Amino acid sequence: MDIKAKDKIRGIVYAYTNEKRYDLVHELSIDHIRLNIPFPWKDKVNGQVSDRWLRVKSDFEEAVNAGLKVMPSTPTILGYKEEICGRYGTDEFYNNVRRSTEFMARDLGELAAPLWQCMNELDIPTFSGSVPLDICAEACRQSALGILDVNPKAVCGTNFASWREESRRVGEMLFSGDHPFGYVGNDQYFGSWQGGSIDDWPDVLDSIWDAFGLPILVNEWGYSSRGKTLTHEQLMNLEGNTENLEPVCFHKAWGNEMPGGHNEEVQADYIKRGLEIFASHPRVLGNFIFCFSDAHTCWHCGKPDCPAECYWGICDVNCNPKPAFYAAKEAIRRLYF
Numbered sequence: 001m002d003i004k005a006k007d008k009i010r011g012i013v014y015a016y017t018n019e020k021r022y023d024l025v026h027e028l029s030i031d032h033i034r035l036n037i038p039f040p041w042k043d044k045v046n047g048q049v050s051d052r053w054l055r056v057k058s059d060f061e062e063a064v065n066a067g068l069k070v071m072p073s074t075p076t077i078l079g080y081k082e083e084i085c086g087r088y089g090t091d092e093f094y095n096n097v098r099r100s101t102e103f104m105a106r107d108l109g110e111l112a113a114p115l116w117q118c119m120n121e122l123d124i125p126t127f128s129g130s131v132p133l134d135i136c137a138e139a140c141r142q143s144a145l146g147i148l149d150v151n152p153k154a155v156c157g158t159n160f161a162s163w164r165e166e167s168r169r170v171g172e173m174l175f176s177g178d179h180p181f182g183y184v185g186n187d188q189y190f191g192s193w194q195g196g197s198i199d200d201w202p203d204v205l206d207s208i209w210d211a212f213g214l215p216i217l218v219n220e221w222g223y224s225s226r227g228k229t230l231t232h233e234q235l236m237n238l239e240g241n242t243e244n245l246e247p248v249c250f251h252k253a254w255g256n257e258m259p260g261g262h263n264e265e266v267q268a269d270y271i272k273r274g275l276e277i278f279a280s281h282p283r284v285l286g287n288f289i290f291c292f293s294d295a296h297t298c299w300h301c302g303k304p305d306c307p308a309e310c311y312w313g314i315c316d317v318n319c320n321p322k323p324a325f326y327a328a329k330e331a332i333r334r335l336y337f
Helices: 022-027 051-065 091-111 133-150 165-174 198-212 232-236 247-251 264-280 323-335
Strands: 009-013 032-036 069-073 115-117 155-157 184-188 216-221 284-289
Touching (some): 032 284, 051 069, 069 091, 184 198
Parallel strands (some): 009 032, 032 069
């Protein structure tokens, strides 16, 4: 397998803003955006669709009418409530997960790109809670099967939160036997949520390919453009953290950084280098930059001006381009056409 740069998916996670600045997405020469989709019904499987589902479907319509392809990201396992879908791990639960994604695929129809992300980072408790990994993996498989029941040409996959032993174990559950997946996804936040450098990506990609032999989609990657940096010991010192916040939220600081720290100039160089790596790696199906715009508040702690989630955008909260926007624009046009 040797995927040429011109054939790769050029994507961005369109998050944190209600503004539809798809003109700026086109300016980047991006062809895909990722949108999260919710559990579709109010209180029972095949019941009345929720207002939230209708709003998200409208978002799909607007994006497609603007000339973009939309990769749906289906709910995490925690989005399938036991009081609606049945107890986790039962046949009833798995059947209802499959029926749910079958409905999603049928109702979205051609609004959904052939590419689907099934659940999100199920290898970490942030998105799987206390649900055992084997149940998460089987639910993810069933979610892909529901989509394929409607659209056999869909390309389904899921994304690991990083690449470590838990990720490999989940992958061995997901990709065994006659599995329904067309790609394996991976997220990495070198220099922010984890140590290392953007230049660590090639080794990760090679290792994932060696493990599963599937095309690799980089579902999320990016660099926070603000936040001071503390030592790891300082960051993990939670004394006085009565709110039990994420350490980054508590200290308003990172425990990792690229040389130069967390600022817009380093973010721009990071984005440029990542796009170079993904363009040249033959196993990469494509990538989705995280993300389009900064956030007003952090979804972990709910507070403004928190580096944990507020400064990932290549545009600011008002959708004004940051240096990373122009770095991405130049790199995509230079490398992918």
